[in-house]
Amino acid sequence: xxxxxxxxxxxxxxxxxxxxxxxxxxxxxxxxxxxxxxxxxxxxxxxxxxxxxxxxxxxxxxxxxxxxxxxxxxxxxxxxxxxxxxxxxxxxxxxxxxxxxxxxxxxxxxxxxxxxxxxxxxxxxxxxxxxxxxxxxxxxxxxxxxxxxxxxxxxxxxxxxxxxxxxxxxxxxxxxxxxxxxxxxxxxxxxxxxxxxxxxxxxxxxxxxxxxxxxxxxxxxxxxxxxxxxxxxxxxxxxxxxxxxxxxxxxxxxxxxxxxxxxxxxxxxxxxxxxxxxxxxxxxxxxxxxxxxxxxxxxxxxxxxxxx
Amino acid sequence: xxxxxxxxxxxxxxxxxxxxxxxxxxxxxxxxxxxxxxxxxxxxxxxxxxxxxxxxxxxxxxxxxxxxxxxxxxxxxxxxxxxxxxxxxxxxxxxxxxxxxxxxxxxxxxxxxxxxxxxxxxxxxxxxxxxxxxxxxxxxxxxxxxxxxxxxxxxxxxxxxxxxxxxxxxxxxxxxxxxxxxxxxxxxxxxxxxxxxxxxxxxxxxxxxxxxxxxxxxxxxxxxxxxxxxxxxxxxxxxxxxxxxxxxxxxxxxxxxxxxxxxxxxxxxxxxxxxxxxxxxxxxxxxxxxxxxxxxxxxxxxxxxxxx
Numbered sequence: 244x245x246x247x248x249x250x251x252x253x254x255x256x257x258x259x260x261x262x263x264x265x266x267x268x269x270x271x272x273x274x275x276x277x278x279x280x281x282x283x284x285x286x287x288x289x290x291x292x293x294x295x296x297x298x299x300x301x302x303x304x305x306x307x308x309x310x311x312x313x314x315x316x317x318x319x320x321x322x323x324x325x326x327x328x329x330x331x332x333x334x335x336x337x338x339x340x341x342x343x344x345x346x347x348x349x350x351x352x353x354x355x356x357x358x359x360x361x362x363x364x365x366x367x368x369x370x371x372x373x374x375x376x377x378x379x380x381x382x383x384x385x386x387x388x389x390x391x392x393x394x395x396x397x398x399x400x401x402x403x404x405x406x407x408x409x410x411x412x413x414x415x416x417x418x419x420x421x422x423x424x425x426x427x428x429x430x431x432x433x434x435x436x437x438x439x440x441x442x443x444x445x446x447x448x449x450x451x452x453x454x455x456x457x458x459x460x461x462x463x464x465x466x467x468x469x470x471x472x473x474x475x476x477x478x479x480x481x482x483x484x485x486x487x488x489x490x491x492x493x494x495x496x497x498x499x500x501x502x503x504x505x506x507x508x509x510x511x512x513x514x515x516x517x518x519x520x521x522x523x524x525x526x527x528x529x530x531x532x533x534x535x536x537x538x539x540x541x542x543x544x545x546x547x548x549x550x551x
Numbered sequence: 552x553x554x555x556x557x558x559x560x561x562x563x564x565x566x567x568x569x570x571x572x573x574x575x576x577x578x579x580x581x582x583x584x585x586x587x588x589x590x591x592x593x594x595x596x597x598x599x600x601x602x603x604x605x606x607x608x609x610x611x612x613x614x615x616x617x618x619x620x621x622x623x624x625x626x627x628x629x630x631x632x633x634x635x636x637x638x639x640x641x642x643x644x645x646x647x648x649x650x651x652x653x654x655x656x657x658x659x660x661x662x663x664x665x666x667x668x669x670x671x672x673x674x675x676x677x678x679x680x681x682x683x684x685x686x687x688x689x690x691x692x693x694x695x696x697x698x699x700x701x702x703x704x705x706x707x708x709x710x711x712x713x714x715x716x717x718x719x720x721x722x723x724x725x726x727x728x729x730x731x732x733x734x735x736x737x738x739x740x741x742x743x744x745x746x747x748x749x750x751x752x753x754x755x756x757x758x759x760x761x762x763x764x765x766x767x768x769x770x771x772x773x774x775x776x777x778x779x780x781x782x783x784x785x786x787x788x789x790x791x792x793x794x795x796x797x798x799x800x801x802x803x804x805x806x807x808x809x810x811x812x813x814x815x816x817x818x819x820x821x822x823x824x825x826x827x828x829x830x831x832x833x834x835x836x837x838x839x840x841x842x843x844x845x846x847x848x849x850x851x852x853x854x855x856x857x858x859x
Contacts, residue, residue: 260734331734426568426569426641427777427778429777450755450759451759460849462849463850463852464759467736467761467770469737498852502853504852505852506854541770542769542770543769543809544769544813545806546813
C-alpha cells in the first residue's frame with residue numbers, strides 16, 4: 244500500500260450563488276483518495292462513517308483501488324455532516340452547520356499494512372487525531388498535512404507539535420498569515436518552514452498555489468474556468484493529486500514537487516466543475532493530461548527578446 | 552515620438568497598515584511614463600498640473616525622455632490630489648479624499664508631433680477626455696486604455712463608446728465582472744472582447760494578471776515580495792511597462808504581448824517596494840532583466856513525466 248489518508252468522509256449541503264446540492268458525499272479523505280487514485284492502484288483511507296453512508300459510493304471507491312480496512316462503520320450512528328454557503332466571489336464561504344456525529348468517535352487504529360505505507364496524507368482534522376495516526380506509522384518517506392484556521396484558533400499548540408513532524412504543509416494564504424503572524428506571504432512562508440516542514444504549499448483558490456522551500460519558490464496558476472459550480476473539496480483534491488503523483492514517482496526533488504503542484508491544480512480544476520465528487524468520478528487520466536497541457540500553454544512565455 | 556500618454560499627474564497621501572506618506576508625486580501618467588521610459592527614449596505626456604507641482608520632478612522626468620509639451624501648468628491653481636488608505640490585505644483600498652483641482656480644466660490639445668505618435672496610452676480618466684485625445688490622433692498603431700469602476704458607475708455609455716475604439720483594455724477582475732455583468736472571468740473576458748478591444752488584460756494585483764484574446768489566454772503571476780510597502784500606481788506601472796515594451800519592439804503578436812505582460816509585472820513589483828515613484832527612479836534596465844529572470848524561474852516547470 245503506497246498511501247494512507249486520514250480525514251473525514253461526510254455528507255455536505257452546498258449552496259453557491261448559482262445553485263445548491265443537498266447531502267452529497269464529501270469529506271477530505273473522499274476527495275483526497277479519489278484524486279490520488281488516478282496515480283495509485285493501492286491506497287487506504289482511515290476514517291469513520293455512520294450506517295447512513297451509501298454502500299454504492301464505498302463500492303465505487305473500492306473499484307478505484309481505495310482500500311477501506313481503515314474505514315469504520317458505526318451502527319446506528321450518522322455520518323459527519325457539513326453545510327456551507329459560498330459568497331459571490333466563490334473564493335470565500337460561511338459554514339452554516341457542522342454535525343460531528345461519528346467524528347466524535349474517531350480513534351484510528353492502523354493495521355500492519357497501513358502502518359508500513361511510505362506516504363501519509365493527514366487531511367484536515369483535529370491535530371490530536373492527525374498525531375495519533377502519525378504515531379502509529381512505521382517510517383513514512385513523506386508526510387503531507389492539511390489543516391484549517393479552525394484548528395489554529397482552537398488547538399494551536401497541538402497543531403504546531405504535529406506540524407513539526409511532517410514534510411509538507413498545505414494551507415491557504417490567510418491561514419499562512421495567521422499561523423506565522425506575518426502579513427508578507429514570503430516572510431510567513433519562511434517562518435512556517437522554521438516550524439518543521441521542508442516545504443510549504445500555499446493554496447490560493449482561483450488565484451493558484453505557491454510552493455516554498457527554504458531557498459526556492461514556485462507558482463502555479465489556477466486554470467481560468469468557464470463556470471465554477473462548486474469549489475468544495477478543491478483543496479483536498481489538489482492535495483490528493485499532489486501526493487498521489489509524488490507517491491507514484493517516488494521522486495521528492497523540488498522539480499518533481501512542481502510537477503505535482505501542476506497535476507494537483509489540474510485535478511482541482513475538474514473538481515470545481517460539478518457539485519461534490521461527481522466530476523472526479525467521470526474523468527480519465529487522459530482528461531488530466533489534456534488539462535496539464537492547458538496549464539503549460541497558460542503560463543508559457545519566451546522572453547529572450549527583452550535582453551536586446 | 553513613439554508613445555503619448557494621457558492621464559493624471561498628481562499628489563497622493565497614502566496610508567497603509569505599515570506606514571504612510573504625504574504629498575508624494577503620483578498620478579497615472581507619472582507612473583505610466585516612468586515605467587515606459589525604460590524602453591523608450593522619446594515619449595510625451597498629456598496632462599495638467601498646478602503651480603504647486605515640483606519642477607524638480609518635471610526635470611527628472613524630462614531627463615528620462617518624457618516630453619512635457621502636452622503638460623499644462625495652470626498658474627494660481629493646485630494639482631490634482633488623491634488620498635487613500637489600504638486595507639490589511641494591501642489588495643483593496645478606500646479613497647479618503649479626492650480634490651480634482653486643475654483636473655476640472657483638463658482639455659487636451661495635441662500638437663502635430665503628439666498626434667503622429669504610433670502608440671497611445673489612455674490612462675484612467677473621464678472617458679470623455681480619453682475620447683477627446685483619441686479623436687485628435689492621426690492613426691495610432693495601438694491604443695491601450697485603462698479605466699476604473701468609478702467610470703463604469705458614472706459614465707458607462709461614454710466609456711463603452713471609447714472602449715469600442717481601442718486595441719487593449721486593462722482593468723482589474725472585479726471591474727471585468729462589473730463591465731460584463733458576468734461572474735465567470737472567462738465569460739466576462741469574452742463579452743468584453745465583443746465590445747471592441749482585440750485584447751483584454753485583467754490585473755489581479757498580488758494575484759497576477761491574465762491576458763485574453765478571442766481564442767487564447769495567458770497568465771502571469773505577481774512576484775511574491777518580502778515587503779509590499781505601497782501598491783499605489785502598480786497598475787499604471789504595469790501598463791507603462793507593457794506599452795513601453797510593445798512600442799519599443801513594434802511586435803503586436805500574442806507571444807510578444809505575453810512578454811510585455813511579464814515586463815509590466817516585473818516593473819509593477821518594483822513600484823510596490825517604496826512609496827510613490829521612488830523605486831521607479833532608482834532602478835535600472837539591468838534590475839528589470841534580473842527580475843524578469845525571477846519570473847521565468849517562478850513559473851518554470853517541465854512535466855513530460857506526467858505522461859508516463
